[in-house]
Amino acid sequence: MLGPVAAWRVDGAPLPLGAPRHREVLGRLLVARGRVVPVGRLVADLWEGEPPAAAVGAVRTFVAALRRALEPARPARRPSRLLVTEGPGYALRAGRDTVDAWRFEDTTARAAAAPPHAAVALWDEALAQWRGPVLADFAGVAWAAAEQARLEALRLDAVERRADALLATGAARDAVADLRAHLAAHPGREDGWVLLATALDRSGRRGEALDTLLRARRALTGAYGPGGAAALARAEARILSGTTVPVAEPAGAADGVWDRAAAAWDRSVPARSRARLYATAGLLRDLAVTGADGLEEAREHRRDLVAAAETTGDTELAARIIGSYDVPAVWTRADDPGGAGELVRAAARAAARLGPDGPPALRARLLSVVAVESRGDAAADTVLPRAADAPAAEPWRLRAERAAEEAVRLARRLQDPALLAFALNGAFMQSFAGCGSAARRDVLGAELTRLATDHQLPNHEVLGRLIRLQALAGLGDFAAADAQAEAIDRLAHRNERPLAGVFTAWYRALRRCETDGRPAARTAYARVLAETADCGMPGLTRGAAVLVTLVPVMRGDARPDPDDFADLDPGPYRPWLDPLLLAASGAAEQARRALTEVPRPPHDLLQEALWCVLARAAASVGHLPVLRRARAELAAAAAESAGAGSGLISFGPVTHHLRSTDRALAAHAP
Template sequence: MRIDVLGAVRALHDDGSPVDLGGPRHREVLARLVAAEGRMVTTDTFVHDLWADPPARAVGALRTFVAALRRALEPDRPPRNPPRIIVTEGPGYALCLPREDVDVHRFQDTLARARRNAAVVNDLGTVLAAWRGPAYADVTGSAWAQRERTRLEELRLEGVELRARILLGSGEGADLVAGLGAHVDEHPWREPAWELLARALYRAGRQADALAALRRARSMLVDQLGLDPGAGLQRLETDMLNGSACLEGARTAWTGPGVRLGPRTTVDVARTLALAGGDALVRSRRDRFAAVRAAERTGDLSLTARIIGAYDVPAVWSRADDPEQSRAVVAAAERTLTGLGLDGPADLRARLLATIAVESRSADLSATELKRAQQAARQAEELARDLADPALLVFALNGVFLQSFGSPGLAVARDRTGAEILDLATRHELPNFAVLGRLVRLQSASALGDLESAASHAIAADQLAATAEAPLVSVLTRWFRARAMAARSTEPGGPTAASAAAHYRAAEGALRAAGMPGLHRGLFPLALLGLRLLHDRPAPTDPHLDWGPYRPWTEPLVLLAQGRGEQARAALAAVPESPRDHMQEAMWCLTARAAVRLGERGIAAHAAAVLRGAGAEHAGAASGMLTLGPVARYLAEAEACARAG
C-alpha cells in the first residue's frame, strides 16, 4: 500500500493499481490522517476540519467515511479482524503505515537527512521530482489543508535550494542554471534563490550573466519593495567583481606551523558541521581535533587558545559523544591555560575554562576531575561576567549547565541557567544558544512534571531551529513528545501504552540517524522500561534490547521479570553509584525499586537518602526524553522498605 498527497490524494496497491477511495470527503479524511503523521486525530478535530457548519449527524457521517476507507484500503481483511491501516485510537483515528510508504513523509524525512548529510543529495532530487503538484491539491476549501499546503511548499522550496547549494558546494552547478532560472522566475522574492542562480552562472563561466542576475535581483527589491539586497547578495556581488577565490570553494585550512586563523578556518567549518549532526558531526570532531593539534605544533599559546575556544558549539547532553577525544581536548586546554598563566588574556582564559567545563562531561570522571571541571565552569562564568561579553558568557553558562548534575534534584537551578542563556542569546542575536536555552528549559520543566511549559519550549525550540539550521533539535523535541505521551498514557482517556511505545520507537529511529552516539545507546529500552513501570508492569525481557550504559541499573529488574531472583539479588549488590548526569534520578529510582522488590533494606535506605532532594521531580525526565514517573513514588517505597522489620 502506498499513499500520495503531493498532488491529488491517491492510494496505490503494491502492484501500482489505484485504490478507489470514494468521494471528496473520503479523500479528505485520508488526507487529514496523513497530515497527522501517525498521531491520533480526534473525532472533534475531524468534524471541525471537515465542516465549517457541522451537520447534526456529522460524527455518524465521519464513521461512514472511515468504514468505507477501511474497506477500500484493506479489501481482503477477514470479518471481525481489527483494521491495520486506519486504526481506532482513543477518541479518534490514526493512520498506521511506514513513513516510506507515504510520499509526503518520505519527502520530509529525506529533506531532514539532507540537512545533516550532503551525501543523500541524489535521494533529495528523487523526492523533489516526485511532486505532482501542490500538496493535497484536490482538498479545496479546507483551512487545515491550506495550512499544510503552505507549510509543505515552503519545505519544497527549501529542498530545491538545499539541493542546489549542496551540488554547488561539491563542484557541480553548471547544469543547475536552467532549473534555478525557472525557480527565481516563479519565486522572485527569495534572495537565496538569486544567490544560487548567480553562483551557478558563475560556475558555468558566465560571469557577466551572474552579475546581471544579481543586478536584476537588486532592481526588483529596490524598485518594487523599497528594500536593499541582504548581506549575502551584496557580499557575493563584491566577491564576483573582485574575482574572490572563495567563489571556487577555496578555504583557509591548517597546513602546518605557518597556519593562520582566517574567517573560514577548519575549526570554523567544524563548528558549522557539528550543528548539522549525522556524519557531519563525526567529521566535525575529527577536523576540530586536527586543528587543535596543528595549533599546538605552532608553539603559539594565544593562537592555540583561540582555536580551542572557537569551538563553542552548544551542548545539551551530559555524556560526551566521543569521551576519548573530549579528554584529549581537555588536556590540550589545560596545557594551554597553564602556559598562558594567570596573567594571560582574560577572554582566552575564559574560553579555555569554558571548554574544559563543556568537554568534561564523560560518565567516568574521577572525583578530582569532576571537581576541577566544576571549578572551571565557575571561573569561566566569573571572567565572562567581568568582561561583559554576552557570547562568551553564554558559552560559559553552557559549561555551568553541564556541570550542574552534582546531585539529584537540581532542575530548578538548571532552569535558572537555561533562562539566562535564553535571555542573553535572544537579546544579542545568538540563535544557536537561544535553541540551547529552550532545550535546557524544556528539560527542566519536564523534570518538574510541567508538561505544558515543556511543550511550549519544544515548539519554540523547533521554530528557532528552523532558522538556525539545527536539525538535531527536532530529534530531541520528538523524544519529548513521546515522553509526554507516555505520561498521559496513565490518565483516564489518555493514549494507550502501545501508542506511547510506538512513538518512542519512531523517535529512536530518528535519533539513530542523528549521529549522537553519546546519547542514543540504551535510551529506547530505558524508555520502554519507564513506560512499563508507569503501568506497574515488569521490565521488558527481549534479549535483543541493547541497554547500553544503563545495563547495571536495569539488570536487576530484568532478572526479576525473568523470575531469576537470586541472580537479581547478585546484580543489585554489584550496582555502582549512578553517574552524575541527566539520568541519575532514573538510575537511583531503578535501584530503589529493585531493592524494594528484593527486600534489601540497606540498599533501599541508601537510595532513599540520595533521592530525598529530588522528591519533587520525575525520574529520567531531566533528559526531556523519557520518564519513569514521579521520584516521590520510588522514594516512598524505599523509605517504607528501609523502615520495615
C-alpha cells in the first residue's frame, strides 16, 4: 500500500497482479483492513457514477484473477485462505506482518515505546516501508482518500519523532538535514520547525536556529493567523535564554529532568563512595527490565559491580550489592551460565562470611540469589550424571534447593512482601527436581501473583502470571492460560516491561499449534522466531528453532529427517538431539554410544520434552537403560503435555510417549 499497489512472494519475487482493475480491487480490500467489502460496495467504488450492466461479473473475474496471482500454488477447487468469500462480499485475510502499511503502524508503536537509541533504529525501519505515496496508482479516488490521508499523517509524525529521538541521543547534527527536507515539502508543520531550530541550536548554530524560527513564523502565519504558533515563541525564548534542554518541548520533560539530575549526581557524590555502588545496583536492577538492550547491559555490568563490591573488604556492603538484584527470572536456562555460576559462588561466600547470625533479611536475599542463579545446571561443579544411570543425589542441586527453602522461610518470618517475592522466584527455579511439577508451579505462581497484587509489585505480578501461564499450558488448561496471557500483556504495557511480550508471543504460537494444526503453527512459529531472535535472552532463544522443528516429529511417531536440521544451530540441546538424528540416519551403533554418554536433561521447563526425545532415540536403537530411565522420569508427568509447561512448544500428551516407550520396552525385552 505504501506506494503503487504491489505484492511479492516470500523470496522477494514480484507477483503479477494483472490489469489496473485487479490492483484496484486488491487496494480496496487492503483499505478495509480485513473487513468484508460487499460486492455492491466494490462495484460502486470501482465505477463512480453509473456502473456497466456486467459490473458484478467483472468484479468476480477480477477476484478470481487475484486469487490465482496471490496463491499460485493453491490446488484447483480448494478455497482461498487469503482472499476469501464471506457473506455478501470479499475480505483479505492477510497477516499484519505481510502488509507494509500495517508493519509500518506496528513498528511505529514499538518505536514510540522504546528508549531513544533503539527508537531511532525502529523509526528508520518504519519509514523504510515507504516506496511512494499511499496507493500511488489510485490518487484521487474516493475510496482511498481517507486511508491515504491517515497514513500520510502518520508518516509525517514518524519523521518528526525520529528527529526527536535523534536529539535525545545527542545526534543533533544528524537531524538537521532530514528536517530541512521534511519542512521544504511540508512547511506547515510547527513541531518540525521547533525540532529543526532545536537541532541547530544544539549543533552550536544559534543564529541559524533563530533565523529558522523567523522563517517558520512566516510559513505558519497563514495557518494560524497573527499571534499563533505558540510553540515557536517558547522555542525562541528557550534558545535566547541559553537553556539547552527544552522544558516541555519535543525531547520531553522527563528526559530533561534525567539529564539535570544525572549531572547533579556526578557533581555531588564523591568518587569511590558507597552511594555510587548502591545507586549502580539499583540502576542495573531497573535497567534489566527495560528491554533487550537494557537486559544485556545489566547482565554485563552486574558481574563487574559485584567484583567491585567484594574488593572493598566490607562483607555487609558486598552482601547488599549481591542481594539487591531481585529482577524477576522466568526462563530456567541461564543466559550466561558461567556468569550465573560466579554469582552463586559470590552469594555463597557472602552468606558464609555473614554467618547464621547475620541480618536475616540480607541472608534471605543472598540465598534467593543462590536459588535463582542455580537454575538448570548453572551451578554444577562436577560432570553431569548420565541419563543411562540410576538417579543419584547431586550436591549442587541439593544446596540450591535448601537455599530456596530457607529463603522462603526467612522471608515469611520477616513478613517482607518484596523479599518473599524474590524468595518465591528462587523457589520456582528450584521446583524442577523431577518431571510433572506443573500443578505445584501453578500453586506457587498463584501465591506470587496474589502477593504482588496486594503489595503493588508489578514486576513480580508479571512473573507470577507467567509461571501460571506455563503451568496451565502444561496441564492443558488453555482457557485459563489465555486469560493469564491477556493480563500479562496489559501489565507489561502499563508498566513498560517489553520482555514479557516475548513469552506471550511464544505462548500464542504454541496455542496456534494446539488449535489450528501444524500448517498454521509453522507460520506462527516462523514469525515468533524472527521477532524474538534479538530479545537479549540467549538462554531462551538459542536452539529454539530446533525445538520448533521437532514439534511435528515428536507429536507423531516417525523419525526426523536429518536434512531438516542440517542448517539449524542446536545450541544447548545438541547432546539430546544428536542420538535421535544418528538413529534416524541409520548410524545405530553411534546412536547407542551417544545414548550411553548423554547427560540427563537439565531440571528445567523442558525436561519432559528432552526425556521424550531421548526415549524416541533409545526406542529406535533398543537402548534399554535410557529407555527405562526415561519411562520412570516421565511417569510423574502423565497428566501433562510434554514441553507445553515451557510455554514454547508441545510434543503432545506425555501419555502418548509413555505408550510408545512401553511398546519399545516390550519389543526389546529379553
